[in-house]
Amino acid sequence: xxxxxLKIVNEDPLVLQGKIYLDYAYYVGPIATRFFTDLxxxxxxxxxxxxxxxxxxxxxxxxxxxxxxxxxxxxxxxPQGTVISHTIxxxxxxxxxxxxxxxxxxxxxxxxxxxLIHMLGDVxxxxxxxxxxxxxxxxxxxxxxxxxxxxxxxLR
Amino acid sequence: MIExxxxxxxxxxxxxxxxxxHLEYKWAQGHYFExxxxxxxxxxxxxxxxxxxxxxxxPPINVCGRCHVEMGEWKEVGPRGTVFAFNIVVDPVYDSGIxxxxxxxxxxxxxxxxxxxxxxxxxxxxxxxxxxxxxxxxxxxxxxxxxxxxxxxSDIIYFRTVTEPE
Amino acid sequence: MKERVAIIGIGQTKQSYLKPEVNxxxxxxxxxxxxxxxxxxxMKDIDAVVSGNIEFLEGHYQADCQxxxxxxxxMKPGLAIQTGGCTGGSLVxxxxxxxxxxxxxxxxxxxxxxxxxxxxxxxxNTTRExxxxxxxxxxxxxxxxxxxxxxxxxxxxxxxxxxxxRALVSEGASRNPYTHINRRLTAEEVMKSRVIVWPVxxxxxxxxxxxxxxxxxxxxxxxxxxxxxxxxxxxxxxxxRETSVYRGGAVEVSSSPxxxxxxxxxxFKRNGIVxxxxxxxxxxxxxxxxxxxxxDMERRHIAEKGQAWRLIEKELTRFDREIPWNPSGGxxxxxxxxxxxxxxxxxxxxxxxxxxGGHQVPKEVRLAQADAxxxxxxxxxxxxxxxLS
Numbered sequence: 233x234x235x236x237x238l239k240i241v242n243e244d245p246l247v248l249q250g251k252i253y254l255d256y257a258y259y260v261g262p263i264a265t266r267f268f269t270d271l272x273x274x275x276x277x278x279x280x281x282x283x284x285x286x287x288x289x290x291x292x293x294x295x296x297x298x299x300x301x302x303x304x305x306x307x308x309x310x311p312q313g314t315v316i317s318h319t320i321x322x323x324x325x326x327x328x329x330x331x332x333x334x335x336x337x338x339x340x341x342x343x344x345x346x347x348l349i350h351m352l353g354d355v356x357x358x359x360x361x362x363x364x365x366x367x368x369x370x371x372x373x374x375x376x377x378x379x380x381x382x383x384x385x386x387l388r
Numbered sequence: 389m390i391e392x393x394x395x396x397x398x399x400x401x402x403x404x405x406x407x408x409x410h411l412e413y414k415w416a417q418g419h420y421f422e423x424x425x426x427x428x429x430x431x432x433x434x435x436x437x438x439x440x441x442x443x444x445x446x447p448p449i450n451v452c453g454r455c456h457v458e459m460g461e462w463k464e465v466g467p468r469g470t471v472f473a474f475n476i477v478v479d480p481v482y483d484s485g486i487x488x489x490x491x492x493x494x495x496x497x498x499x500x501x502x503x504x505x506x507x508x509x510x511x512x513x514x515x516x517x518x519x520x521x522x523x524x525x526x527x528x529x530x531x532x533x534x535x536x537x538x539x540x541x542s543d544i545i546y547f548r549t550v551t552e553p554e
Numbered sequence: 555m556k557e558r559v560a561i562i563g564i565g566q567t568k569q570s571y572l573k574p575e576v577n578x579x580x581x582x583x584x585x586x587x588x589x590x591x592x593x594x595x596x597m598k599d600i601d602a603v604v605s606g607n608i609e610f611l612e613g614h615y616q617a618d619c620q621x622x623x624x625x626x627x628x629m630k631p632g633l634a635i636q637t638g639g640c641t642g643g644s645l646v647x648x649x650x651x652x653x654x655x656x657x658x659x660x661x662x663x664x665x666x667x668x669x670x671x672x673x674x675x676x677x678x679n680t681t682r683e684x685x686x687x688x689x690x691x692x693x694x695x696x697x698x699x700x701x702x703x704x705x706x707x708x709x710x711x712x713x714x715x716x717x718x719x720r721a722l723v724s725e726g727a728s729r730n731p732y733t734h735i736n737r738r739l740t741a742e743e744v745m746k747s748r749v750i751v752w753p754v755x756x757x758x759x760x761x762x763x764x765x766x767x768x769x770x771x772x773x774x775x776x777x778x779x780x781x782x783x784x785x786x787x788x789x790x791x792x793x794x795r796e797t798s799v800y801r802g803g804a805v806e807v808s809s810s811p812x813x814x815x816x817x818x819x820x821x822f823k824r825n826g827i828v829x830x831x832x833x834x835x836x837x838x839x840x841x842x843x844x845x846x847x848x849x850d851m852e853r854r855h856i857a858e859k860g861q862a863w864r865l866i867e868k869e870l871t872r873f874d875r876e877i878p879w880n881p882s883g884g885x886x887x888x889x890x891x892x893x894x895x896x897x898x899x900x901x902x903x904x905x906x907x908x909x910x911g912g913h914q915v916p917k918e919v920r921l922a923q924a925d926a927x928x929x930x931x932x933x934x935x936x937x938x939x940x941x942l943s
Binding site for chain 1: 487
Binding site for chain 2: 572575676677680696701750
């Protein structure tokens, strides 16, 4: 017997509603495994350096896009850094990790050459600015993902 | 190794993150599909025919892919037909729309409806016994009671086997 | 084509059911490095990068944008392609066109899929029309089964033939260290595997696999400078048919033209091939189930309609016999979808080079036919040649 998991949401013109629910298992690979375990277990940030190009990647990756070199040189970078760019999100969405308004920012940690995308906290959205000095605030119970960093707060 | 309810096997000795992608979509059906579905609600299988080459389309769309002319001619076909191909699904599969595992077994078939010999309708058969299924067997659409029909393909419950005099 | 195009670099990863030890970018990177190294080039020599996969199977959209580093695509022109099951074929078509256009001398083409991320049928069914047949469907297996039943009804082919065909390709697969299911199987073992959708059994079906493939394509002047002997893409044909599965397409009643057959016929006619069975030295085809082997041999004019099963019955289709049919094991032994179509071309090229290894066919391979096709009804056919003319 045919059963269809569909709902008629409009009669004229006819519109049907249906779901696609899929739960993906994403294996993060050796580089990200090390990054996330250091973040979770030690509360430390490790980037990876390309000696050839003189660039420290944060978050780390296995290949330097510039010279196509294999990257293996792990470098600890500071939990403090500088806001390169930021924006404020006001609209509500089920996708957002926290309640709006959210200050999203790209933060370049001291010792890294590339920016990490995250959120700012302990700051009025209107007071955030590019060039602002910030520091990572960790979650109490860390699980080994990017939200182990609660947010970056202003350095005073 | 974890065997998940949806059938995916996950090697949990490696670092992985579960990413839920749960989305709801709204699909506009358009005039031709809508006419087909509203026909089902009235207990009729309505399809269209190309005015140029005479080809039928199930389900109907607005254009004939061969002639690139607008399809206009509506025609009621069936409810009887002949099984062109069939198969029985016995392996449980995850259906992302339920979301959950689809009940097995069930028989799906391509059926040539009386009045449209060049195309098939894709649906289920009532018969689930492999030894009783044959290519060429005669079947008939069983509609839901009128009050329960919604204007979906499931208004046809399945096709049941019919015996006809030779 | 303005310029003749050849394959000058080949790379692939081992294909397997799971690849938990790497993420997608890292997996692809392995194949890319191998292809560049095989061509004795550096990434600086590559002028454009084309990549593709079916994005719904990993749940990561536009992965090509974020993975530019590992793909070697950083600051290079390129594009991403998704045409379902035949993505791998479309990638080679696009790469060939870019090199043939005269705009790019050397093009890197990457096909990949990491199918350990999601319940496959749940994800692949999203390619089906949402309200008409998605919830009737069971992925590819039901359509393959329908075809199998039709074939038996029409030709008198016994059910065991598909299992024998699977056993025959396992002979090559067991000698191919890269393929996913490299177990050597007897027809009896295949017949004993569980039924998925009757008459399709577990071993008749393409598995879900993880893996990546990479090719370096070059135009004529660059190819002639290559360290290894270039494998020429002599010709290619792409055919698309409007009828999708949901309009009864998989087993359409009318005697409408079949896209795969049209592609094969055009390819052979255009290249003066009158007897494909005799003139083609190796076949690497997209046949997604052993139940499609007979049908696919007939569509490629290896046998008359309804007669191909007799070639299998005589075991002529083994990799070391008269008709080397998927000597690598083919799609039924390994199916990282976005890479699968490319792996056909890649394997055919290895045969022409004489570098296939254990499953190298025991004769000189001058002409090989490789192809990809899929539920999206694109068919891409390639004729690979050892010699330029």
